[in-house]
Structures are given as C-alpha cells and as structure tokens.
Amino acid sequence: MADKIHLTMVTPEQEMINDTEVDQVNIPGIDGDMGILPNHAPLITTLRPGRFSYEKGDEVIELVVSQGYAEVTDNRVILLAESAEFLLDVDHARAEAAREKAEKLLAQPNLEEEAQRAAQDTLFRALARLETKKSD
Structure with a gap:
C-alpha cells in the first residue's frame, strides 16, 4: 500500500512540478475542491481557476491555477493547467x-x-x- 503520491504539474510554458512525492494534493475541481490522498480512486476532472496545494511532510505549498485538467491514477496526480503560479509570486x-x-x-x-x-x-x-x- 503506497503512502505517497507522485505529483506532476505542467503548463504550456513550463513543467511546474516534476514527479514530486507528496502526502496530499488539494485540487480546485469544477464540481468543488477535492483532497487526494494515497490510494485514491482513479478520476479525471476539469480544473477551475483557484487555489491548488500539496502537502509534503509539514510543508504546504500553494499555487493559483487556471482552467485545465487533472488525472488521478495509481498514486499519481497529473495536472495540465493553462497557467499556474506559486502563491508567493502572485502580483x-x-x-x-x-x-x-x-x-x-x-x-x-x-x-x-x-x-x-x-x-x-x-x-x-x-x-x-x-x-x-x-x-x-
């Protein structure tokens, strides 16, 4: 039983997150926010613009994402977003x-x-x- 999730986030400009092991992912889905833990059921959802975060140990990293898609399968989360920026970089x-x-x-x-x-x-x-x- 896996206890980590492999997270990747890609925008047209760059790969924001590259196969990073995390404990939890929080996605702004089109039908509402959702938390993804290890061994989550497979799903594909549309992203809405909003706050995205992931937890790695005691650290919480937050970004703002635009519309896009997220796929969850086999302890792997892949996000494809039109744009994304780390919360600290928001102008x-x-x-x-x-x-x-x-x-x-x-x-x-x-x-x-x-x-x-x-x-x-x-x-x-x-x-x-x-x-x-x-x-x-």
Missing part, C-alpha cells in the same frame, strides 16, 4: 488590472462570443489570484 496589482479590464470588456454590448469567452477566462483567473490576497 495582486496586475491581477486587479486584469480584473478591471475583463469586466470592462464583458460590459460591452454585442461582444463576440470568442472575445466574451476570453474575457471570462481572464476574469476568473484574476479573481482566483485576488482571492489569495484575502486569505494570506
């Missing part, structure tokens, strides 16, 4: 500017569907990043 002023810009775009009448979807994605990502400021 709250930049996130606030992105939120304001996205809200202005979404307030425009007759916004094309693709532009609306992109603005919504930007807004959700900015809100997730700003949420970290409230709970630091």
Whole structure:
C-alpha cells in the first residue's frame, strides 16, 4: 500500500512540478475542491481557476491555477493547467488590472462570443489570484 503520491504539474510554458512525492494534493475541481490522498480512486476532472496545494511532510505549498485538467491514477496526480503560479509570486496589482479590464470588456454590448469567452477566462483567473490576497 503506497503512502505517497507522485505529483506532476505542467503548463504550456513550463513543467511546474516534476514527479514530486507528496502526502496530499488539494485540487480546485469544477464540481468543488477535492483532497487526494494515497490510494485514491482513479478520476479525471476539469480544473477551475483557484487555489491548488500539496502537502509534503509539514510543508504546504500553494499555487493559483487556471482552467485545465487533472488525472488521478495509481498514486499519481497529473495536472495540465493553462497557467499556474506559486502563491508567493502572485502580483495582486496586475491581477486587479486584469480584473478591471475583463469586466470592462464583458460590459460591452454585442461582444463576440470568442472575445466574451476570453474575457471570462481572464476574469476568473484574476479573481482566483485576488482571492489569495484575502486569505494570506
């Protein structure tokens, strides 16, 4: 019976976490947050923008992720996210500017569907990043 999880997180820009052994993973799934422990049942879920964390001994490492996917199988968690940043690296002023810009775009009448979807994605990502400021 395994007592560790192998965690990998990849974004289009880089491999954020490379096959690191951890004790627990906390994922912001589309249907709510979920904690993954060793020997968890296999699953695939869609990520929503939010706080992601993993525990390694007494250390808790937190990141903010955008939309993406997570796969859990055989004590392995693989996350594919459009973007991710460690909590300590979040630029709250930049996130606030992105939120304001996205809200202005979404307030425009007759916004094309693709532009609306992109603005919504930007807004959700900015809100997730700003949420970290409230709970630091």
